[in-house]
Amino acid sequence: MPSSTHIAPSSSIRLLDRFYGTFLFMCVVFLTIGVPFVFYRKTASAVASMVVAIAVLAMWRMSRKGQPQRSLKIFAAGIWTVLTGLMFAGLPPISTVALAVAVMLAVVNSLRASLFFAAAYFLAWLTYIALQSANLAPDIYFTGAPLTGWFISLIAIWLLLLPITELVHNLHHAASLQTAVIEAATDGILVVNKEGHVETHNQNFADLWNIPQELLNKADDHALLDFVSDQLVDSDQFLSKVQEMYSHPEQSSLDRLIFKDGRILERHSQPQRLDDTVVGRVWSFRDVTENENARAEIYRMAFHDALTTLPNRRLLHERLERALISSARNGLHGALLFIDLDRFKILNDTHGHDKGDMLLQQVGQRLVRCVRDADTVARLGGDEFVVLLESLSQHSKEAAAQAETVGRKMQAALNLPYALGDLESQITPSIGLTLFNGQDASVDELLKEADQAMYQSKAAGRNTLRFFDQAIHTALTERAALEIDLRDAVKQQNFLLYYQPQVVGNGCLTGAEVLVRWIDPKRGIVSPADFIPLSEETGLILPLGRWILETACVQLATWASQPAMANMTLAVNVSANQLRQSDFVEQVMEVLVRTGANPARLKLELTESLLVTHVEETILKMATLKTHGVGFSLDDFGTGYSSLSYLKRLPLEQLKIDQGFVRDILVDPNDAAIAKMVVALAESLGLKVIAEGVELEAQRGFLAEIGCLAYQGYLFSRPLPLAEFEDYCSSTRGDQADGLARC
Ligand code: C2E
Ligand code: MG
Ligand code: MG
Numbered sequence: 001m002p003s004s005t006h007i008a009p010s011s012s013i014r015l016l017d018r019f020y021g022t023f024l025f026m027c028v029v030f031l032t033i034g035v036p037f038v039f040y041r042k043t044a045s046a047v048a049s050m051v052v053a054i055a056v057l058a059m060w061r062m063s064r065k066g067q068p069q070r071s072l073k074i075f076a077a078g079i080w081t082v083l084t085g086l087m088f089a090g091l092p093p094i095s096t097v098a099l100a101v102a103v104m105l106a107v108v109n110s111l112r113a114s115l116f117f118a119a120a121y122f123l124a125w126l127t128y129i130a131l132q133s134a135n136l137a138p139d140i141y142f143t144g145a146p147l148t149g150w151f152i153s154l155i156a157i158w159l160l161l162l163p164i165t166e167l168v169h170n171l172h173h174a175a176s177l178q179t180a181v182i183e184a185a186t187d188g189i190l191v192v193n194k195e196g197h198v199e200t201h202n203q204n205f206a207d208l209w210n211i212p213q214e215l216l217n218k219a220d221d222h223a224l225l226d227f228v229s230d231q232l233v234d235s236d237q238f239l240s241k242v243q244e245m246y247s248h249p250e251q252s253s254l255d256r257l258i259f260k261d262g263r264i265l266e267r268h269s270q271p272q273r274l275d276d277t278v279v280g281r282v283w284s285f286r287d288v289t290e291n292e293n294a295r296a297e298i299y300r301m302a303f304h305d306a307l308t309t310l311p312n313r314r315l316l317h318e319r320l321e322r323a324l325i326s327s328a329r330n331g332l333h334g335a336l337l338f339i340d341l342d343r344f345k346i347l348n349d350t351h352g353h354d355k356g357d358m359l360l361q362q363v364g365q366r367l368v369r370c371v372r373d374a375d376t377v378a379r380l381g382g383d384e385f386v387v388l389l390e391s392l393s394q395h396s397k398e399a400a401a402q403a404e405t406v407g408r409k410m411q412a413a414l415n416l417p418y419a420l421g422d423l424e425s426q427i428t429p430s431i432g433l434t435l436f437n438g439q440d441a442s443v444d445e446l447l448k449e450a451d452q453a454m455y456q457s458k459a460a461g462r463n464t465l466r467f468f469d470q471a472i473h474t475a476l477t478e479r480a481a482l483e484i485d486l487r488d489a490v491k492q493q494n495f496l497l498y499y500q501p502q503v504v505g506n507g508c509l510t511g512a513e514v515l516v517r518w519i520d521p522k523r524g525i526v527s528p529a530d531f532i533p534l535s536e537e538t539g540l541i542l543p544l545g546r547w548i549l550e551t552a553c554v555q556l557a558t559w560a561s562q563p564a565m566a567n568m569t570l571a572v573n574v575s576a577n578q579l580r581q582s583d584f585v586e587q588v589m590e591v592l593v594r595t596g597a598n599p600a601r602l603k604l605e606l607t608e609s610l611l612v613t614h615v616e617e618t619i620l621k622m623a624t625l626k627t628h629g630v631g632f633s634l635d636d637f638g639t640g641y642s643s644l645s646y647l648k649r650l651p652l653e654q655l656k657i658d659q660g661f662v663r664d665i666l667v668d669p670n671d672a673a674i675a676k677m678v679v680a681l682a683e684s685l686g687l688k689v690i691a692e693g694v695e696l697e698a699q700r701g702f703l704a705e706i707g708c709l710a711y712q713g714y715l716f717s718r719p720l721p722l723a724e725f726e727d728y729c730s731s732t733r734g735d736q737a738d739g740l741a742r743c
Pocket of ligand 1: 500514515516527528529532545548572573574575605635636659692693694695712713714715719
């Protein structure tokens with residue numbers, strides 16, 4: 001731990017080494033030369049010298065083990081005792097060494113101890129002189145040679161004072177170094193003693209805290225503390241930290257102080273130790289305002305949206321993660337609302353991006369006003385906002401109601417007009433809402449759920465709010481998986497055509513409708529009802545439709561060379577998207593030419609939905625193909641909204657009564673009436689008519705009665721794979737050897 005007390009210890013220890021070394025040397029000299037030749041009471045002197053030598057070694061060791069001050073004090077006490085004892089044993093001059101020890105101690109910063117020893121020494125001298133004048137003192141041993149005794153004492157003192165002079169010099173040096181270092185530090189530094197009185201400080205400290213010189217000169221610690229704490233936003237916290245540090249002198253601390261003028265100081269505090277005892281505390285203060293502001297700016301930029309200053313996707317993610325954890329802990333629900341502005345693009349495109357930006361800012365502000373401080377309003381980008389509500393009820397129904405209330409409030413707020421400079425505008429939101437409780441769903445899943453719910457509300461006509469529905473979610477997930485596999489299947493052409501016979505009269509075969517099947521390794525044979533709508537939405541119907549048409553035409557061309565099959569017509573379903581392609585006519589013609597199929601054997605089944613828009617274009621395409629011999633049948637007739645006036649203009653060949661009417665034709669008079677009406681209509685327009693979904697003989701009979709003589713349905717056959725269909729053809733031909741002639 002860095003501390004000012006650490007500036008000079010190594011040189012002090014070196015000096016102490018020399019001090020103890022010298023003393024030991026003196027002991028040895030004393031023992032080997034002095035004792036045998038000079039001194040009287042040799043045994044006592046020898047023992048005393050040995051004890052001193054052992055004590056010196058022990059103290060030396062103690063000093064080396066990190067307790068130099070303590071070792072010196074104990075040493076001084078010991079040496080004083082021995083030398084004062086010697087004085088009374090007849091060696092007063094040598095006891096002068098005791099004074100040297102006292103001086104030494106004064107220099108090594110133990111003034112109290114040194115004064116004590118010096119006083120004790122003089123007291124001993126005075127006692128000795130008093131005893132001597134009363135003739136009670138023991139004889140001075142060096143009677144004959146007092147000068148020798150004084151000389152030995154002087155040498156001893158000189159030897160001891162040598163390192164002490166150096167020590168004094170070093171201490172001065174250390175003190176000046178300490179002052180220079182403290183002053184050079186860019187931090188403000190304040191050193192206080194154990195009681196909290198100011199020991200020292202640097203100019204930066206005074207500058208950082210704007211402390212006037214008079215106050216510093218006064219040395220009134222309380223006034224200083226008041227002056228300092230008054231400048232802070234939270235002076236109580238400042239004072240309690242100071243208090244805490246006094247109660248726990250061993251502790252270090254690091255914290256931030258926020259000034260009323262906006263500055264931020266980092267405050268670091270650590271104890272000042274002498275040996276192992278805390279004797280004071282160093283406080284250092286650093287102005288980190290700029291760093292903090294830069295850091296705050298970086299944080300703001302990384303986690304906030306620049307336009308609205310709202311949290312961005314990243315911050316939302318973090319908050320949502322935390323919200324999930326706390327919801328798991330407290331059992332309370334939370335909600336995520338996904339808000340998308342309806343037709344924002346139009347406003348942006350027509351009035352410019354600056355108006356769009358203004359609107360987005362106002363939307364953000366309105367949303368923030370609708371929620372509590374603890375909730376989060378984030379902008380994901382574009383016109384997408386997400387609101388995270390926390391701490392809703394623990395009961396899901398109640399939580400749903402709470403979230404819905406907030407959602408409705410937002411909807412109402414966003415519906416109010418916006419002043420965008422000189423433009424007044426209006427916009428509506430579509431809101432998707434999902435609830436969460438605990439960590440069952442991940443952050444991404446929840447965002448996806450809210451997003452899906454938002455799409456539901458768009459689908460429900462916009463400017464509304466929808467809850468996420470698990471059933472819809474499952475369907476969408478499955479759909480996504482289906483789409484991936486379907487793309488693959490289209491690439492690899494994993495499809496098969498089934499042929500469902502079409503008959504006239506009692507079963508005379510005229511051809512078939514081709515119905516596609518998807519052969520999927522995982523799902524088996526997939527019904528078109530499950531993938532045709534999806535392939536239409538994704539555009540996959542275009543390559544798929546081309547493949548179907550081509551396969552059917554190849555089949556027609558193959559059958560053309562087989563007399564038994566040559567007359568078969570194939571009805572191919574064509575979806576609206578296919579027909580809408582500008583080159584649809586060319587595509588069909590190209591396939592016919594390439595495969596060599598007879599156009600007269602090809603019948604394209606269209607649905608009524610085709611006749612809702614682009615009617616003129618459709619009529620034109622149909623007419624062109626018709627001139628090449630291609631026939632058209634209107635599938636599922638009666639289920640759509642085709643205008644009868646258009647019907648007249650369409651170059652159709654056939655109407656197909658939808659199986660929905662055929663199913664209940666015997667029991668539901670409405671269905672029967674519609675079927676009758678379709679037959680009559682076909683007749684009046686000069687069109688043929690066929691009924692699909694004929695399952696019962698009675699249905700066929702009824703249809704025949706009302707004038708419909710062509711049928712398709714399970715009564716005759718289910719849709720069959722090619723080989724089975726061909727078998728079916730040969731078997732029916734066998735049954736009705738003359739049938740074909742009648743067809
Ligand atoms: P759709 O064109 O109306 O085809 C008739 C559907 O009725 C076929 O279903 C057929 O199997 C079924 N069906 C025929 N007879 C009966 C019966 O007696 N009873 C009952 N309950 N159903 C009968 P599938 O094959 O599942 O096809 C469903 C729909 O998928 C077709 O309706 C058609 O809209 C579409 N589709 C099938 N294949 C293709 C294709 O190659 N291209 C396009 N664009 N759509 C196709
Ligand atoms: Mg059809
Ligand atoms: Mg149909």
